Amino acid sequence: MLHGTTIILISFAYLGLLFAIAYYADQRADAGRPVIASPYIYSLSLAVYATAWTFYGSVGRAASDGVGFLPIYIGPTLMIALWWVVLRKILRISKRNRITSLADFVASRYGKSALLGGLVTVIAVVGILPYISLQLKAVSSSFRILVQYPEIIMPAEVGAAPIREDTALWVALILAAFTIAFGTRHLDAAEHHQGMVAAIAFESLVKLLAFLAVGVFVTFGVYNGFGDLFARAAAEPALRAMMTPMEGVAGGYSNWVWLTILSMMAIMFLPRQFQVAVIENVDEKHLNKAIWLFPCYMLAINVFVLPIAFGGLLRFPDGSVDADTFVLTLPMAEKQELLALLVFIGGLSAATGMVIVETIALSTMVCNDLVMPVLLRLRRLRLNERPDLTGLLLGIRRGAIVLTLLLGYLYFKLAGEAYALVSIGLISFAAVAQFAPAILGGIFWKGGTRAGALCGLLAGFAVWIYTLFVPALARSAWLPIGLLEHGPFGIELLNPLQLFGLTGLDQINHAMIWSMIANVGVYVGVSLAVSPSADEHRQASLFVDVFRLSGEAGGARFWRGTASVPELYNLLARFLGSASADAAFAEYASARGLRWPDERLAADADLVHYVEVQLAGAIGAASARVMVGSVVKEEALTIDEVREILDEASQVVVYSHRLEQKSRELEMATAELREANERLKELDRLKDEFVSTVTHELRTPLTSIRAFTEILLGDPEMELGQRRKFLGIITKETERLTRLINQVLDLAKIESGKAEWVESAVDMREVISDTLAAMGQLFREKNIKVEARLPEKVSLVAADLDRMIQVMLNLLSNAVKFCDAANGWIEIALAEHEGCLRVDVRDNGRGISPEDQGEIFSKFHQVGDALTDKPHGSGLGLHISRQIVEHFGGRMWVESEFGRGACFSFTLPTGAAVAVRAA
Amino acid sequence: MSDLETRGQRFVALCMLGMLLFNYPILALFNVPGTLFGVPALYAYVFIAWAALIASMAYLAESDG
Numbered sequence: 001m002l003h004g005t006t007i008i009l010i011s012f013a014y015l016g017l018l019f020a021i022a023y024y025a026d027q028r029a030d031a032g033r034p035v036i037a038s039p040y041i042y043s044l045s046l047a048v049y050a051t052a053w054t055f056y057g058s059v060g061r062a063a064s065d066g067v068g069f070l071p072i073y074i075g076p077t078l079m080i081a082l083w084w085v086v087l088r089k090i091l092r093i094s095k096r097n098r099i100t101s102l103a104d105f106v107a108s109r110y111g112k113s114a115l116l117g118g119l120v121t122v123i124a125v126v127g128i129l130p131y132i133s134l135q136l137k138a139v140s141s142s143f144r145i146l147v148q149y150p151e152i153i154m155p156a157e158v159g160a161a162p163i164r165e166d167t168a169l170w171v172a173l174i175l176a177a178f179t180i181a182f183g184t185r186h187l188d189a190a191e192h193h194q195g196m197v198a199a200i201a202f203e204s205l206v207k208l209l210a211f212l213a214v215g216v217f218v219t220f221g222v223y224n225g226f227g228d229l230f231a232r233a234a235a236e237p238a239l240r241a242m243m244t245p246m247e248g249v250a251g252g253y254s255n256w257v258w259l260t261i262l263s264m265m266a267i268m269f270l271p272r273q274f275q276v277a278v279i280e281n282v283d284e285k286h287l288n289k290a291i292w293l294f295p296c297y298m299l300a301i302n303v304f305v306l307p308i309a310f311g312g313l314l315r316f317p318d319g320s321v322d323a324d325t326f327v328l329t330l331p332m333a334e335k336q337e338l339l340a341l342l343v344f345i346g347g348l349s350a351a352t353g354m355v356i357v358e359t360i361a362l363s364t365m366v367c368n369d370l371v372m373p374v375l376l377r378l379r380r381l382r383l384n385e386r387p388d389l390t391g392l393l394l395g396i397r398r399g400a401i402v403l404t405l406l407l408g409y410l411y412f413k414l415a416g417e418a419y420a421l422v423s424i425g426l427i428s429f430a431a432v433a434q435f436a437p438a439i440l441g442g443i444f445w446k447g448g449t450r451a452g453a454l455c456g457l458l459a460g461f462a463v464w465i466y467t468l469f470v471p472a473l474a475r476s477a478w479l480p481i482g483l484l485e486h487g488p489f490g491i492e493l494l495n496p497l498q499l500f501g502l503t504g505l506d507q508i509n510h511a512m513i514w515s516m517i518a519n520v521g522v523y524v525g526v527s528l529a530v531s532p533s534a535d536e537h538r539q540a541s542l543f544v545d546v547f548r549l550s551g552e553a554g555g556a557r558f559w560r561g562t563a564s565v566p567e568l569y570n571l572l573a574r575f576l577g578s579a580s581a582d583a584a585f586a587e588y589a590s591a592r593g594l595r596w597p598d599e600r601l602a603a604d605a606d607l608v609h610y611v612e613v614q615l616a617g618a619i620g621a622a623s624a625r626v627m628v629g630s631v632v633k634e635e636a637l638t639i640d641e642v643r644e645i646l647d648e649a650s651q652v653v654v655y656s657h658r659l660e661q662k663s664r665e666l667e668m669a670t671a672e673l674r675e676a677n678e679r680l681k682e683l684d685r686l687k688d689e690f691v692s693t694v695t696h697e698l699r700t701p702l703t704s705i706r707a708f709t710e711i712l713l714g715d716p717e718m719e720l721g722q723r724r725k726f727l728g729i730i731t732k733e734t735e736r737l738t739r740l741i742n743q744v745l746d747l748a749k750i751e752s753g754k755a756e757w758v759e760s761a762v763d764m765r766e767v768i769s770d771t772l773a774a775m776g777q778l779f780r781e782k783n784i785k786v787e788a789r790l791p792e793k794v795s796l797v798a799a800d801l802d803r804m805i806q807v808m809l810n811l812l813s814n815a816v817k818f819c820d821a822a823n824g825w826i827e828i829a830l831a832e833h834e835g836c837l838r839v840d841v842r843d844n845g846r847g848i849s850p851e852d853q854g855e856i857f858s859k860f861h862q863v864g865d866a867l868t869d870k871p872h873g874s875g876l877g878l879h880i881s882r883q884i885v886e887h888f889g890g891r892m893w894v895e896s897e898f899g900r901g902a903c904f905s906f907t908l909p910t911g912a913a914v915a916v917r918a919a
Numbered sequence: 920m921s922d923l924e925t926r927g928q929r930f931v932a933l934c935m936l937g938m939l940l941f942n943y944p945i946l947a948l949f950n951v952p953g954t955l956f957g958v959p960a961l962y963a964y965v966f967i968a969w970a971a972l973i974a975s976m977a978y979l980a981e982s983d984g
Contacts, residue, residue, distance in 0.1 A: 070965060074941050077969065081934035081976055085927045227957025234959070243959040244950045253943040260941065292977035299969055306962055 004147045007344065014345055015178055015352070021202050022182055022195030029194040036197045037282055039289035044201035045276045046294045047208070049076065049267060050301055051131075051354035052138030053425040055207055055347045058302065060324035061422040062309035066242045069305060069422065071256055073298040075263025080291055086268070087277060088287060089443055093546045094278050098617040101361060102274045102435065103369040107622045109442040109543050110450035111535035114622035117369030119454060120435065123461050124271050125362055125404060127431025130415070130472070132358065132408030134424040135351035140167035142328050142347050146340060152329050154322055172409040175355045176402045183360035184397045193360065197280050200357060203349040208301055210346020214327055215304020217339060218311040222330075226307065233310040238317070242310075258509045262426070265433035272354065275361035355405070363400035368620030371396050376626050389574050393619065415472040426508045427468045434460035434515060437523045446540045448523065451530040456523025460515045467496050467511035563603040563632035568611045571631050575618050584614050608632055697740055697875075701733040708733075743876045750883045757887065761796040762804055764830055764837055764908070771808040772828070778816060784824030794832050795910035799888045807884050810877040811841045811904050818845035818902070835910055836890075842903040848896040856894060857882045881906075929979055933972070940968045 025035045035041065054072075061069035079086075090105070099105045102124060107117030144167055145152070183193055223229040233239045267273055281287075312326030321329050328347070331339040372393075437460075438453040473479045474496075488494050493501055499514050532540065573581035582596065588610050589596040601607070608628060615624035708726045712718065718726075749755040772788060779786050815826045820843075829840040848856060857878050882892045885906045896902035939945060946961070955963035 067961060067965060071941075074937075074965075074969060077972060077976075078934050078937045078941075081930050081937060081972075084930040084980070225957070227954075230954065230958055234954075244952060244961065253946065256946070257942060260938075288980045291980040292973055295969075295973045295976065299966070299973060303966065 004143075007143065007146055007341070010341065010345070011348055014348065015174075018199045018202065018352070019178070019181065022199040024195075025198030026185075026195035029192075034194055034282070036194050036201075036280075039283075039286040040293065041197065041201045042281065042283075042286040043290040043293035043297065044204040045197045045280065046273070046290055047204035047297045047301075048200050048272055048276055048353045048357050049270075049294075050204070050207060050298070050350060051425075052135050052347055052351040053131075053422060054301060055211060055350040056138050056142065056324050056327055057134070057422040057425065058305045059309045059312065059326045060322070062305050063313055063323035063326065066306075067256075068259075070302065071259035072263045072422075073302055075260040076267035077295040077298065078260065079264040079267050080295055083287060083291055086440070086443075088284065089546060090278055090439075091281055091284050091287070093443065093543050095284075096546065097542070097621065098613045100279065100368055100617060100620055101365045102269065102271050102439075103365040104616070104620045104622075105274075105278075106435065106438055106442070106453065107369060107620065108616075109439075109539055110448070110453050111533055111539050112621045112625045113450050113454075114369070114373040114626070116450060116454055116457075117365075117620060117622045118373065119457055119461075120438075121362075121365040121370045123431060123434060123457065124365060125407070126469075127428050127434075127461075127464070128271065128358060128362060128404075129408050129411040129428075130424045131428035132355060132405065133412035133415075134428075135355050136168045136171050136405075136409055136412050137424070138324075139171045139348060139351045141325065142344055143167050143171075145325055145328055145332070146344050149332055149337065149340065150335060152321060152332055154320070154325070168412055169409055172405045175352060176359075176405040178352070179356045179359050179401050179405075180398045182356055184363070184394050184401070192280060192282070194280075196356060196360065197276065200276065200353050203353040204297070207346045207350040207353070208297065210342050210349075211301055211327070212304065213339060214331060214343055215308060217334075217336065218330055219304060219307045222311060222315075222334060223307075229307050229310055232314060236314065236317075239310065239313060255506055255509055258512050259426075262429050262433055262508065262512060265436045266429040269432045269435040269439065270358075270428075271361035271365065271432070272357035275357055275364075279361075359401045359404050362404050363397040366400035366404075367393060367396040368618075368623060371400075372619050372623045373626065376623055388577065390577050393575065415476045423508075427472060430468055430508060430511050430515065431461070431464055433512065434464060434519055437516075437520045441523060441527075442540075443543055443546075446544045447527055448540070449527045449530055449532040450536050452523045452525070452527030455526045456519045456521075459522040460519030463499075463515035463518045464511060467499060467514060468507065471496050471507065563608050565601055565603045565607070567631040568603060568607060568628075571627060572611055572614055575615060575627075584610075603632075693875075694744055698737065701737045701740070705730050705733045705737075740876075743880060747876055747880055747883075750880065750887070757800045757803070759798055759800060762799045762801050763794070763796055764804070764839065765790045765794060767801065767804045767808055768828055768830060768839070771805055771812060775809070775812055775816070778813075779826075782816060782824055784816060784819060784826060786826050786828070788828045788830075790828075790830045791832065794830060794837060797837055797888070797908040797910055799908060800884075803884045807881040807906070808839075808841075810881045814877065814904070815841055815843040815845070819843040820845060832910065836907045837910055838905060838907045840903055840905045842901060844901040847898045847900050848894060848902050849898045853894055853896060857892070926979065930976075933975055933979065937972050940972065941965070 028035050036045075058069040058072075093099065094105065097108055099108060103117045103120035106120045107113050110116050145154070182199070183196055219226060219229060223232065230243075234243055268277075308326055308330065309323065312321070312323060312330055315330060315333055316326075328340060328343050331343060434457060437456055438448070441448040442453070470479065474481055486492065486495070493499075497507060497510065499510065502510060502513070505513070569581060569585060572584060576584070585601075586596040588607065589598055589601055592601075594601055612624050612628045615627060618624075619627070708730050712723065712726055746755070768788060768790060772786065812826070812828075816824070819826055823844070825844045827840070827842040829838075829842070831838050831840075885892045885908065888908055890906055890908040892904070892906035894902055894904050946964075949961045949964040951960055953960050
């Protein structure tokens with residue numbers, strides 16, 4: 001049995017655990033070892049998008065129209081694909097300008113306008129109320145269902161509880177207290193709530209696990225997998241239509257598309273999403289992982305929505321159980337007490353995560369962009385003279401949190417009962433979508449102005465109120481229902497559900513179309529009609545060109561006036577406390593090689609800008625501007641001056657870009673030249689070497705020829721035997737000379753590409769056997785055993801027959817030269833493999849050392865010790881052979897182990913022979 | 920810088936592809952009776968296309984080029 005007390009105790013234990021996690025993360029952050037500096041935590045914290053709506057409401061939606069719940073998650077996935085372009089830019093802008101909230105962003109973009117910031121805050125608070133009420137409704141009704149365990153009774157049947165037992169109110173109050181303890185313990189100049197982010201990431205895990213647990217239980221525990229479940233659902237006549245759900249839904253595809261677009265906006269502009277994605281982001285690089293991890297999370301939490309929906313429809317066919325509660329009631333119906341409890345905790349974590357982040361984000365907005373600007377303008381309060389305002393700031397935020405939650409509760413009481421969860425949430429989505437034109441326009445279009453944004457937002461918000469908020473109140477009988485049936489005062493054209501007679505759309509769809517037409521139209525129209533002020537012009541450039549303008553080209557350049565260091569310091573200390581102010585000034589001073597305090601620190605434009613940005617981190621851009629303005633004497637810049645500075649800045653940027661590019665090109669050209677020069681030097685060296693080697697090689701035989709002819713000339717009496725011997729040597733040396741000269745000529749021809757190649761289809765078997773026959777005498781003389789392993793038949797290769805014989809002769813005569821003197825043995829193998837003929841010539845000589853293997857194919861390379869060994873050839877044979885083989889598209893190489901013989905191999909492609917034969 | 924721009928353009932293209940995949944008329948092609956692995960065709964299609972889209976995004980986000 002689950003008692004109310006047990007459930008409450010467990011809930012509080014869970015909240016306590018969250019608090020512990022947050023506390024631990026804060027401690028770690030203070031110690032300089034933040035836990036949230038991880039892309040995984042960042043991705044999980046983004047999953048605060050999945051609220052009680054996802055946890056309970058998706059199933060409810062799926063039970064009525066099948067796939068209708070999915071655009072809410074597919075839209076964000078599509079938007080996230082654009083994050084690389086859009087969110088990266090917003091992140092960069094926000095970091096540079098110390099943006100603290102959505103309202104601050106909009107205000108800052110349009111000339112630090114306090115009015116605009118206030119308007120965005122009001123829209124956000126009013127727009128989000130339905131969403132908060134949704135969470136309260138989900139938590140309170142899931143609690144009220146769970147306490148009835150094992151009975152399943154809908155809360156509506158129990159009847160209204162007295163205020164003392166009103167669960168929703170208690171939930172609101174407890175969450176308010178919890179959020180205050182969580183998010184407003186101290187004031188952070190950067191508005192980072194590391195503890196909160198850690199706790200939210202943990203909550204994301206809990207709700208995912210709880211939901212997957214129910215999904216697995218229903219799909220595989222109650223039924224036999226997806227196939228079984230869907231087959232049984234399809235067998236029910238009542239559910240058959242849901243197998244092809246697009247036809248059944250009113251509005252069908254258009255509805256689907258609008259929901260997708262709406263969700264695309266929501267993932268960017270819900271205050272809590274902006275808070276976790278932008279404000280709490282600690283590293284831009286985390287985006288790379290979040291771009292796919294967060295969509296993965298959404299996919300995972302949706303896989304079991306349909307099975308649970310169909311499971312619920314099959315289990316409770318009579319419609320007595322609200323589909324929004326299937327996630328909880330299915331385990332209860334199956335008497336799974338613990339699972340039901342886990343679901344309740346999962347739902348609680350989904351709801352609390354949303355409420356905590358949303359109210360913290362809203363409270364920052366209310367404080368910085370609504371209350372403070374007003375208080376600061378009221379001179380009677382003399383806020384400027386108070387020494388420390390941090391307490392006031394925290395107080396305002398705490399008040400805002402309580403107020404937001406109580407308003408959410410009020411909305412729940414007024415309108416919440418009449419709608420399903422998803423319908424309530426969509427009203428909020430439509431409200432925050434109104435920010436899209438002002439923000440997206442603001443970061444990509446310099447022409448958007450303050451007046452345009454202000455009017456556009458007002459117009460869109462007015463349409464939203466009229467087409468969504470008013471009907472919600474009317475449905476709950478707080479306004480006459482006749483308004484929805486016949487329009488106000490009986491004017492049909494003004495019917496909030498069919499404005500100007502537009503029918504056939506669902507309510508959200510209808511509201512989106514009209515509000516977006518009004519919003520975008522007015523934003524663009526007014527922006528084009530009204531010219532911007534100097535402030536707006538400057539901010540527009542800073543935002544749109546954030547990637548182009550470097551930090552130095554930023555805000556400080558636009559300030560001209562006089563200020564004093566102590567006044568600026570006091571200002572910062574009043575809002576941040578003196579410790580933070582000291583730290584900020586010390587950082588600024590050390591960046592300029594000074595120490596704080598130091599009299600040399602000048603109150604120049606840089607310092608004023610620095611203080612303003614620091615202050616903006618605590619009280620928002622608009623208020624910071626007002627406060628800084630109160631302590632410095634500023635000379636207003638005219639719009640022409642701002643333009644001039646901007647043009648100058650962008651010209652400088654363009655100029656330096658061009659300069660950089662030029663110098664890069666120059667560097668590249670230099671490198672190329674240097675390389676060419678190196679190559680020329682190398683060629684020159686090679687040529688010298690070649691000439692000296694050739695002359696050296698020519699001189700050796702010449703010397704011996706000359707020596708012997710001189711002997712013969714000088715001694716006419718020489719006996720015949722001796723004479724013949726000397727003449728023999730002379731002939732041999734002459735032959736060697738001729739061979740050398742021929743080879744040099746040959747090489748020159750091949751290398752210059754002037755060699756004549758007679759290409760024909762050559763049978764390598766013939767080449768090998770011809771060569772062997774020609775060399776037979778030599779083998780016998782040297783007593784060398786020769787083994788030739790030739791296949792029966794091989795493909796022909798396209799080559800020059802004489803050249804191939806030259807290659808074989810060269811390889812074989814090398815082998816003869818180097819093979820073992822006593823037991824000479826040479827093996828020749830021919831094989832065909834993968835379109836290539838391969839010839840191996842193996843000997844059993846002393847082999848070639850690894851160092852020589854690389855060099856052996858270069859010109860004039862002679863293996864062996866140059867001092868002791870007699871040269872065995874010109875050193876050109878292998879080089880020429882390789883050139884020949886490569887000319888015919890083959891490859892030549894050597895494999896050898898020193899002392900174990902060598903194997904020279906080459907390959908020739910067989911494919912080309914066909915073409916030659918045909919020709 | 921141009922590398923970042925190229926990747927940005929690839930992401931935009933991916934988003935457009937996604938819009939195409941989850942829209943009329945492609946959706947209508949799968950809005951028919953019949954099942955895929957025991958799951959009604961439309962439901963199966965949406966989840967498979969979704970997973971493929973995420974996989975492409977992961978590849979693009981994590982690749983160096």
